[in-house]
Amino acid sequence: MINYLYQEQNWQSQLSDLITDPVELLNTLQLPESLLRGANLATASFKLRVPRAFVAKMHIGNPDDPLLLQVLPHHLELEEHPEFVTDPLGEEHANQQPGVLHKYKSRFLLTLTGACAVHCRYCFRRHFPYQDNLPKQQDWLNIKQYIESQPDINEVILSGGDPLTLSNRKLAEWIERLSSIKQLKFLRIHSRVPIVIPNRVDEQLISILKNSRLRIIVVIHSNHAAELDDFTCGKLNQLVEQKIVVLNQAVLLKGVNDSAQTLIDLSYRLFDAGVMPYYLHVLDKVKGAQHFDLDSSDIEQIYKDVLANLPGYLVPKLVREIAGENNKTPLFGTTNF
Ligand code: SF4
Incomplete structure (x- = not known):
């Protein structure tokens, strides 16, 4: 080390x-x-x-x-591969206006920054044209009107780029704006920063999150138990202690976590930190990430072994995101491998 x-x-x-x-x-x-x-x-x-x-x-x-x-x-x-493309989830078509992606009925995704603390080589947004899609101060009213025109929306997801690369001041400003929209109940923050820079979970951030009117859900992104040392787990636990729901999503990656034991260890380690496993994503077929892909039969076998060895509450849902679908597609027990 x-x-x-x-x-x-x-x-x-x-x-x-x-x-x-x-x-x-x-x-x-x-x-x-x-x-x-x-x-x-x-x-x-x-x-x-x-x-x-x-x-x-x-x-x-x-x-x-x-x-x-x-x-x-x-x-x-x-290497070129015909199935691996720059926009595997068709997000450019779901992009209603700068910073807004409305793919699912009750929730919409707000991209406040294109910056990430880490560049994950398998990222499905590695080719996403962030510079053309970031909301500016003056876009706020349009975003607000858009949300209010869609009464089914009750949740905003701040996603990547990584929202926790923003300063606490900026983050607090956006959370305050969003909490002024009455129909919103939940705010989800998707971030890998607590894993790669655990000190991002500082007192000010905790205070902003715990004092919001909105119910906050932090979805971290950890793929391997080795990412979760004691210090990192302690930081995650500080969020949990403030009654902030913390969930984990992982991506199944060849060479990284493509064994049942690795995923089992990850689930137990997350649980040590008070974090619940949420999703296990099959790799999105993004150009440049083909070497992380696994055969369907291998995925099925790994997941069966995970199911057989973990209590149900520690088993993440195995899902694939399919462009244009109304939700993520659960895989196990279906023909969707
Ligand atoms: S942190 Fe998330 S959005 Fe950023 S590169 Fe990694 S997977 Fe992609």
Whole structure:
């Protein structure tokens, strides 16, 4: 492990001091230079971006570290595959106005920033044109009118980019605006930042979330138990102690978490932190992520083993997102593999 005391540095400094150069990442982890050429080629289309706190959870000298594989650009990303496309979920068509994606009846997704603390190589939004889709101050009234014109909407989802890369002040402003819309009951915040920079869960954030009129649900994104060291679990637990619901979604990734035991360990570790497993996503077929894909038969077998070995409350729902569907599609026991 790397000797980096990320517990002692505030999250803003960590966010402004990410590793973005493959040379630095490989040197830090004492990995062979042979990985560099592929990393340099792949980072040209989707940049390397990883917080040092996340790198500190990786093992030195292991090119197959499951955390490293999620962030290290790889030459296989450059291979063309007809099924893997830039917009696998058809989100560009669901985009009603800047920052708004209304795909599901009762909830809509608000993208307040295109920035993420980490670039996950399998991200289905890795080609999303964020710069054309971010709401500005003056778009607020349009967003409000849009929500009010859709009485079925009772929940707003702040999603990625990652909303917890915003300052507490900005986040508080948006939460206050949203809470002024009477029909809204729930606010969901999807974020990977508490995993990659656990200090993001600071006192001010907790205070903003616990004092909101809206019922807050934080959905974190962790794919492997090694991401959840004691410090990270402690931070997540601080949210749970304030009666904020914390759920986890993971993505099933070849080489990272493609075994039942790895997923079982993840569920138990989440539970240690007071976090409930929510979704296990099958990989979205996004261009550049084909090397993380698994055969349907392997997915089915892994999930059967997870079901057989975990209590029901720790089993995440295995789902696939299909463009144009009214909800995520549950997979097990259906013909949708
Ligand atoms: S943090 Fe989320 S939105 Fe950002 S790159 Fe990773 S998966 Fe994609």
